Amino acid sequence: MAEPVNRSDFLSFVLAPALFIAPACGTASELETATYYKGWMAVKKHKVEPGADLSEWIFTRIERMHNQGQKIPLLDESGKKTGYTLSLESLTYQETQVPVLKIGVIDDRTGYTLSYSWTEPGSLRVGLNVRWFQAGLTRIDE
Numbered sequence: 001m002a003e004p005v006n007r008s009d010f011l012s013f014v015l016a017p018a019l020f021i022a023p024a025c026g027t028a029s030e031l032e033t034a035t036y037y038k039g040w041m042a043v044k045k046h047k048v049e050p051g052a053d054l055s056e057w058i059f060t061r062i063e064r065m066h067n068q069g070q071k072i073p074l075l076d077e078s079g080k081k082t083g084y085t086l087s088l089e090s091l092t093y094q095e096t097q098v099p100v101l102k103i104g105v106i107d108d109r110t111g112y113t114l115s116y117s118w119t120e121p122g123s124l125r126v127g128l129n130v131r132w133f134q135a136g137l138t139r140i141d142e
Contacts, residue, residue, distance in 0.1 A: 032090070034066040035122055039137035041074055041086045047132050048082045058082055065137065067101055067121075073108065083108045086135050090121050101126055105133045 038061075045056035058076050065072055069089040074082045085106040092099045103126045104116030115130045127136040 032068060034068050035090070036140040036142065037065050037067065037088065037126070037137035038063055038140050039065075039135065041072075041135035042133070043074055043082055043084050044132040047084075048076065062086070062137065064140070071106065081108065084133060087113070087116075088126075088137065103128050103135060103137065105130065105135070 040059065040061050042057045042059040044054070045052035045058050046054055048058060058074065060074055062072060065086075065088055067088050067090045069087070071085050071087045073085045076082050085108055087102075087104045087106055089102050090099065091102060099121050100118040101121045101123055102116055102118045104113040105128060106112065107114050115128065115133070117126070117128050119126050122139070124139050125137065128134065
C-alpha cells in the first residue's frame with residue numbers, strides 16, 4: 001500500500017499568474033490562480049532586542065507576495081531574521097466551507113501563528129495590527 005503524500009512532499013511552481021501544485025510523485029493535485037500583493041510589515045524592535053527603545057520599529061517592504069501560502073520572514077536592518085514571519089494564504093475553513101484570505105504573523109521559534117486576520121478572497125487590501133506587529137498588503141493587478 002502506498003504511503004499518503006503529506007504537505008511537505010509537495011513542490012510548488014509559480015506559473016504567473018497561476019500557482020501549480022504537484023506532489024513529489026508528479027501527479028497534479030490542484031491548479032489555482034495566484035493573486036499577488038505588495039506592502040510592508042514591521043515589528044517593535046524591543047520584541048527582537050529587549051533593550052531597544054519602545055518607540056523603535058524594524059520595518060521592511062514587500063515587493064511581491066502570493067496568496068497561496070507564501071511566508072516571508074521579517075529581516076532586520078542587517079539582514080538577520082527577527083524571529084517573525086508573515087504568511088498569506090487563501091483557504092476554506094473546513095467547518096463552515098467559507099473561503100477567506102488570511103494574513104498572519106508566525107513565531108519562527110515555535111512555528112505557531114501568533115495572530116491573524118482574514119478578509120474576502122481577492123480583496124484589494126488586507127492588514128494586521130496587533131500593536132507590536134503590523135502589516136499591510138495591497139493587491140497587485142497584473
